[in-house]
Amino acid sequence: xxxxxxxxxxxxxxxxxxxxxxxxxxGASVLVLEGAPKFYRGGNTRHTRNMRCAHDAATExxxxxxxxEEFWEDLLRVTGGQTDEVLARHMIRESKDILNWIVEQxxxxxxxxxxxxxxxxxxxxxxxxxxxxxxxxxxxxxxxxVDVEYDAEVTDLVIEDGMFLAARLKRPIKGETExxxxxxxxxxxxxxxxxxxLKQYWGEAADNFxxxxxxxxxxxxxxxxxxxxxxxxxxxxxxxxxxxxxRAPKFDGGIxxxxxxxxxxxxxxxxxxxxxxxxxxxxPKRYAIxxxxxxxxxxxxxxxxxxxxxxxxxxxxxxxPIAGQTVAELAGKLELDPAALEKTITEFNAAVRPGTFDHxxxxxxxxxxxxxxxxxxxxxxxTPPYLAYPxxxxxxxxxxxxxxxxxARMLMADGKPSANMFAAGEIMAGNVLGKxxxxxxxxxxxxxxxxxxxxxxxxHARN
Amino acid sequence: xxxxxILDEADRLMTVCNSCRYCEGLCAVFPAMExxxxxxxxxxxxxANLCHSCGACYVDCQFSxxxxxxxxxxxxxxxARAESYAAYAWPQALSGAFARNGLVISIVAALSMAAFILxxxxxxxxxxxxxxxxxxxxxxxxxxxxxxxxxxSAAFLYAILxxxxxxxxxxxxxxxxxxxxxDGGSIFQAIRDAGELRYLxxxxxxxxxxxxxxxxxxxxxxxxxxxGFLLCFAATSVATLYHxxxxxxxxxxxxxxxVVLGTLGGLGLIVGxxxxxxxxxxRAPELLDEDRYGMDxxxxxxxxxxxxxxxxxxxxxxxxxxxxxxxxxxGAVFALFITMPYGKFVHGIYRFAALVRYAQERxxxx
Numbered sequence: 001x002x003x004x005x006x007x008x009x010x011x012x013x014x015x016x017x018x019x020x021x022x023x024x025x026x027g028a029s030v031l032v033l034e035g036a037p038k039f040y041r042g043g044n045t046r047h048t049r050n051m052r053c054a055h056d057a058a059t060e061x062x063x064x065x066x067x068x069e070e071f072w073e074d075l076l077r078v079t080g081g082q083t084d085e086v087l088a089r090h091m092i093r094e095s096k097d098i099l100n101w102i103v104e105q106x107x108x109x110x111x112x113x114x115x116x117x118x119x120x121x122x123x124x125x126x127x128x129x130x131x132x133x134x135x136x137x138x139x140x141x142x143x144x145x146v147d148v149e150y151d152a153e154v155t156d157l158v159i160e161d162g163m164f165l166a167a168r169l170k171r172p173i174k175g176e177t178e179x180x181x182x183x184x185x186x187x188x189x190x191x192x193x194x195x196x197x198l199k200q201y202w203g204e205a206a207d208n209f210x211x212x213x214x215x216x217x218x219x220x221x222x223x224x225x226x227x228x229x230x231x232x233x234x235x236x237x238x239x240x241x242x243x244x245x246x247r248a249p250k251f252d253g254g255i256x257x258x259x260x261x262x263x264x265x266x267x268x269x270x271x272x273x274x275x276x277x278x279x280x281x282x283x284p285k286r287y288a289i290x291x292x293x294x295x296x297x298x299x300x301x302x303x304x305x306x307x308x309x310x311x312x313x314x315x316x317x318x319x320x321p322i323a324g325q326t327v328a329e330l331a332g333k334l335e336l337d338p339a340a341l342e343k344t345i346t347e348f349n350a351a352v353r354p355g356t357f358d359h360x361x362x363x364x365x366x367x368x369x370x371x372x373x374x375x376x377x378x379x380x381x382x383t384p385p386y387l388a389y390p391x392x393x394x395x396x397x398x399x400x401x402x403x404x405x406x407x408a409r410m411l412m413a414d415g416k417p418s419a420n421m422f423a424a425g426e427i428m429a430g431n432v433l434g435k436x437x438x439x440x441x442x443x444x445x446x447x448x449x450x451x452x453x454x455x456x457x458x459x460h461a462r463n
Numbered sequence: 464x465x466x467x468x469i470l471d472e473a474d475r476l477m478t479v480c481n482s483c484r485y486c487e488g489l490c491a492v493f494p495a496m497e498x499x500x501x502x503x504x505x506x507x508x509x510x511a512n513l514c515h516s517c518g519a520c521y522v523d524c525q526f527s528x529x530x531x532x533x534x535x536x537x538x539x540x541x542x543a544r545a546e547s548y549a550a551y552a553w554p555q556a557l558s559g560a561f562a563r564n565g566l567v568i569s570i571v572a573a574l575s576m577a578a579f580i581l582x583x584x585x586x587x588x589x590x591x592x593x594x595x596x597x598x599x600x601x602x603x604x605x606x607x608x609x610x611x612x613x614x615x616s617a618a619f620l621y622a623i624l625x626x627x628x629x630x631x632x633x634x635x636x637x638x639x640x641x642x643x644x645x646d647g648g649s650i651f652q653a654i655r656d657a658g659e660l661r662y663l664x665x666x667x668x669x670x671x672x673x674x675x676x677x678x679x680x681x682x683x684x685x686x687x688x689x690x691g692f693l694l695c696f697a698a699t700s701v702a703t704l705y706h707x708x709x710x711x712x713x714x715x716x717x718x719x720x721x722v723v724l725g726t727l728g729g730l731g732l733i734v735g736x737x738x739x740x741x742x743x744x745x746r747a748p749e750l751l752d753e754d755r756y757g758m759d760x761x762x763x764x765x766x767x768x769x770x771x772x773x774x775x776x777x778x779x780x781x782x783x784x785x786x787x788x789x790x791x792x793x794g795a796v797f798a799l800f801i802t803m804p805y806g807k808f809v810h811g812i813y814r815f816a817a818l819v820r821y822a823q824e825r826x827x828x829x
Contacts, residue, residue, distance in 0.1 A: 039529055046525040049485055108667055110488030127666050128523035129485025135522060135675055254525055256482040256532075316481040316500050 005031045005147075006461035007454070008167060008181035010154055010221050012036065013043035014130075014443055015425025016187035017137035018450030019457065021105055023185070024144045026458030031179065032141070033152035033167070035188070036216040040252075041134065041150060043189045044213040044397055044426065044442070047254040048130035050123040051102075051447065052440035053095040061109040063121045068092050074122075074438055078288070082235075082434020090406050091432055094448045099124060102447055106136035123440040149173050154221060157184075159228040162410075162418040183420045183457035186410070187450060190398035190426040191219020192239060193251060198395070201237045208300035210244055212394045215251040222401065222427050230418070231403040231411045234430025240437040241291025243267075244394030246301060247319045259389050261314045262290060263359060263377045265306030266348055267391075269297040272331070272340035274348070279376035282362065288437040295393040302391050303334055305345070307383045313359065321387035330386040349380040397442060399430035408453035420460050422453035466504050466550075469542045473507045479526065479534055486520045490662040491821045492540070493520075498824060508550070509637035511543035512810075512817040515663040517681075518671030518750050528749070541752035548809050551636070553628035560805035565757025568765055568802050575801075576794030582606070583790050592786040599712040605786055608706065611793070618800040625804035630816055637820055645819045649826060653818035657811075660685060673745040684738030688766060689811070691731020695773065698725035714780055726777060732770025736763040762807030768795045 007023040009016050012034025024030045034041050054071045058064035071092045075083060103109065110127035119125075126133040142148065156168040164184035169177050191197045193215045198206035211217075226232050248257035262278050267290075269275055276293050294302045311321070324330030327345055328338035347370055355365035359377055367374045402423045403411045410418040425446040432445055465471050477496050480486065487493040492513045499506055516537050526532035545561065552558035560567045583592050583605045596604050603611070656662065660682050663670050669677035702721040705711040715722050740763050743751075772792035779788060803809070 110666075125488070126485075127488045128519060129483075129525070131525045132485075132519075132523035132666070139676065249531060252525075252530065254483075255485070256479060256526070312500065315484075316478070318479060318482040 005029050005179065005181040007031075007183045007185060007457045008033065008164075008179055009185045009187060009454075010167065011043065011185075011187035011189060011425065011427075012041045012148070012150075013045040013187065013189060013425060013446065014048070014134070014137070015427075015446035015450035015453075016185070017042075017134065017141055018102075018105075018447050019185040019187055019422070019424050019454035020141050020146045021137065021144065022451045022454030023183075023458040023461075024141065024146050024454075026455050026462070028183075028458035028461050030141075030146045030454075031181070032146060032148045033154060033169075033173075033179070034148065034150050035153045035220075036150065036214060038150045040214045040216060041138070042131065043217055045130050045134050045446070047213055047252075048126070048133075048440075048443050049255065050119060050125045050440045051098075051443035052123050052438065053099045053444060054092050055096060055099065059099070061111055061124050066122045068096070071095070071122075075432070075441070078436030078438045079434045080436065082436075084233075084431050087404070087406060088432045091445065091448045094452070095444050098444070098447045098451065101451065106140045107133050108136065119439055154188075154224075157221070157224045157228060159225075159421070162229060162412045162416060162421070164418070164421045182461035184422065185408075185450075185453045185457050186221050186225060186402065186421065186423045186427055187425045187446075187453070188221035188427055189217040189219070190239075190429070191222060191400070192217050192395045192398050194218040194220075197223075198398075202295070205295060205300050208392060209241075209295070210246075210248050210253065210257070210392050210394045211251045212242075212244065212253055212255075212257070212396045213251070217397070217426075219398070225402050225410070225421075225423075225427075229413050230421070231413045231415070232400065233403040233428070234399040234401050234434065236398070236400040238399040238430070238433075238435045239291075240288060240396040240399075240433075240442070241295060241393045242287055242396065243290035243294045243302065243304075243391040245317070245319045246390035246392045248392075248394070253394070256318045257394060258287075259304055259314075259317065259391060260287065261304050261306060261310070261317075261389065262287075264310040264313055265304050265381060266344075266374065267293075267302050267304050268336075268341065268344055269302050270299055270336065272336050272344050274344060274370075274372060275302075277372045277375050279366065279374040279378055282360075287439075290391070291393040291395065294391055300392055303336070304389045304391060305330075305341075305381060306387055307381045308385050308387065309379075309383045311387065317389070319389070321389055323385040323387050325384050325386075327386050330388055334388055334390065345381050348374070348378075349382060352378045352380050396437075397426045397429065399433055399435070401426070401428045401430040404428045404431055404449070406452075407456045408449045409456060420457070422457050424449040424453040465507070467543075467546060469539065469546055470504055470507050473511065473539050473543045474502050476534055476536055476539055477502050477507070477510065479532055480536065483526075485525075486523060486536075489519050489523070489666040490515065490517065491656075491818070492536070492662075495821055495824065498828065505636035505638075507543060508547040508633065509817055509820060511540040511547055512633075512637075512813040513662070513821055514540040514544065515660065515814070516541055516750070517663045517665045518747075519665035519668075519677070521750060522671050522675045522677075523666075535749065537750050538752060541750075542754070544810070544813070545752055545755040545758065547633070548629075548813065551629045551632040551813075552805060553625050553632065557625075557805055560802075561758060563757070564755075564806050565761040568761035568798070568806060571802050572765060572768065572795060572798035575798040576791050579606075579790035579794040579797070580787060583786060592790075593783050594786070595781065595783050596785060597781050599714070601780070601785070602713050602789055605789055606793075608712070612703075615793075615797065615800065618797055622800050622803040626809065626812055629804060629809065630812055633813055634816055634820075637817070645823060646826075649819050649822035652822035653815055656818045656822070657815050671747075671750070672742055673747055680738065681742045684735045684742060686735070687731040688735030688739060691728045691733075691735050691770060692766065694724045694728025695732060695769070696728075698722070698728060717777075722777065725773060729770040729774040729777070732766050733774065736767040736770070739763055740767075758807050765795065765799045765802070765806075769799055 006028035108127040331338040351367035549561040669679035
């Protein structure tokens with residue numbers, strides 16, 4: 001029988017590493033099991049860029065303040081009230097301290113240079129992005145003596161009466177296929193890369209989803225925990241989904257497949273019909289709704305259509321826009337009915353009312369007399385070449401998860417807290433995020449609950 | 464669509480990077496990239512020469528290999544950078560020297576050294592070459608000062624002319640889109656950035672070499688090499704002033720300024736290049752421009768040889784070895800001078816020009 005760890009962390013992203021570091025700093029021996037190979041370590045954290053934290057005054061990296069109350073109101077708005085207020089307020093309070101704590105773990109922030117995202121007040125940016133942040137956390141964890149194993153796929157969890165005993169592995173690690181530990185921190189992410197599981201809720205449409213993160217987020221740990229009596233939280237159909245380029249790879253296309261051009265044009269489905277107000281709100285606040293909107297369209301495909309006057313108004317894109325000198329030519333390239341697309345654009349153009357365009361505010365450029373309306377930034381599409389991006393739903397992460405307490409302790413189906421099981425990150429994000437999303441919140445949940453879970457797991461192990 | 468395959472690849476990467484921008488805080492390459500949406504050959508050569516090859520963007524990138532997007536900015540820009548040296552070389556007929564640079568440098572160095580030894584022997588009888596010569600003017604018994612000065616001035620002036628012509632072509636090419644002459648403030652900013660190797664810091668933690676753990680060693684060795692070179696240059700300049708203004712002839716006593724500067728510089732030119740060479744041996748192969756290995760090593764070897772023969776000359780100048788060592792040292796310096804415009808030396812010049820352009824762009828954008 002091999003050695004027994006105080007704390008076993010399953011997962012290898014931001015939440016897992018914050019848990020591992022905080023448990024190790026709490027005096028526990030810690031093993032991290034990352035299911036992915038080393039290059040793909042860190043799950044969705046690889047693709048993140050920033051974190052949303054409350055702060056009372058401006059700092060070197062943030063203009064400020066962003067108060068707890070304002071954070072709470074933002075959360076309330078995006079979730080439509082579908083959040084656990086006690087947990088959410090607790091997380092927001094803790095987020096203030098996380099800004100500094102994460103720097104103590106070697107993570108570096110950068111001033112927001114590009115001004116490409118209007119988040120300089122609410123969100124802090126990792127210097128070099130999410131993978132740089134992960135690299136720093138791994139270096140710190142290893143320096144502190146945390147053991148890390150890659151390609152470490154867990155096939156089963158031994159749980160008795162809400163008490164974790166051991167994890168079984170696909171291949172032996174240090175001669176063992178069963179790892180015992182006094183406490184468990186589950187930080188293994190959601191199930192967005194598990195198309196079969198997504199199909200249970202979305203049907204065949206899920207075949208047309210693109211997964212923005214790694215193919216390793218298959219939700220196997222979540223599934224085991226729910227099967228062994230942990231209480232579930234969240235709507236399984238809810239996820240963070242944005243519209244991404246239809247030409248993106250099936251998995252791991254990451255940030256560079258996104259489009260932020262919706263507000264500058266119109267969006268039509270495969271029947272060349274508009275289906276939602278493209279001018280509803282300022283990007284990025286409304287960025288998060290387009291994944292679900294496209295998912296609801298036939299064949300889960302849509303086209304952002306604009307003209308040559310706005311090409312430099314948004315971020316450069318990985319895939320070039322598809323172009324046509326006439327609307328009909330463009331329609332042909334997109335395999336849309338030319339007459340239908342021409343009709344949609346003609347009607348849209350006719351409905352555009354004069355106004356003063358300003359994409360930084362909710363301006364007065366709007367349509368009249370068509371459904372759906374475009375309530376802001378509506379301008380005629382009439383200057384060739386006509387351009388389009390095909391888009392599909394890009395799933396970032398899912399919200400179905402394990403219910404936890406303020407101590408990040410898992411709650412069992414009967415409402416009793418587990419003796420020694422904790423959860424952090426996307427696997428429990430649904431406690432806070434019932435639906436919707438605001439930039440950087442996934443990382444806040446991961447860091448805050450990761451740190452708490454590690455601390456509590458170590459406390460339990462040392463008792 | 465570009466002149467070369469590597470520029471096509473650099474263009475593809477800059478398109479990927481421009482739609483990501485996570486690295487914008489790491490160094491100057493990415494903010495400079497963000498000022499453009501499309502990239503001309505000149506733009507790409509400019510970005511390639513802004514890159515200090517610290518490796519941070521490779522280690523931090525979620526799309527670096529084995530990811531299918533295959534983003535390897537340090538290596539791609541290293542190859543593009545090396546190709547840009549040849550593209551702007553003056554006269555163009557000699558641009559081929561970059562391709563076989565290690566070989567060219569070794570041959571030139573060997574020939575120069577042999578020429579000095581044979582030249583000394585031919586000018587003097589053998590007792591002078593292998594004899595013990597001490598006191599002021601000892602060196603000039605082997606070769607008259609005026610001959611030495613004329614020869615090295617000619618080699619040096621040729622190097623300067625070739626470098627100026629090359630950089631002029633580079634400057635024109637990178638300057639077309641966002642134009643203008645270099646202003647004093649931008650030059651001062653570039654001197655500071657180059658002097659402290661600001662962009663070799665991997666975003667603050669240091670340079671990446673053999674693995675994903677950053678260290679600052681390459682920066683330290685580069686500083687030793689660069690400042691060693693400058694000190695040696697200063698030593699030569701002071702000695703020249705001594706000779707013509709004060710009428711004091713070399714060799715000078717160990718405590719005198721040219722010797723102090725030369726000794727410190729020589730030590731820098733021994734430790735620095737050796738360190739850089741070891742760092743290069745250890746550097747992760749996926750970050751290296753392997754085709755240009757010979758050019759890099761050839762330049763490192765020339766600097767080392769210059770420092771090493773100089774320090775040996777200082778130590779053994781009162782023995783019979785002085786003659787041959789002086790010949791070797793002068794041969795090394797001569798070879799260094801005439802190969803300068805066609806080897807790794809130019810990286811400093813092009814990078815400086817790129818830093819000036821960057822400082823200028825930042826000031827214009829502000």
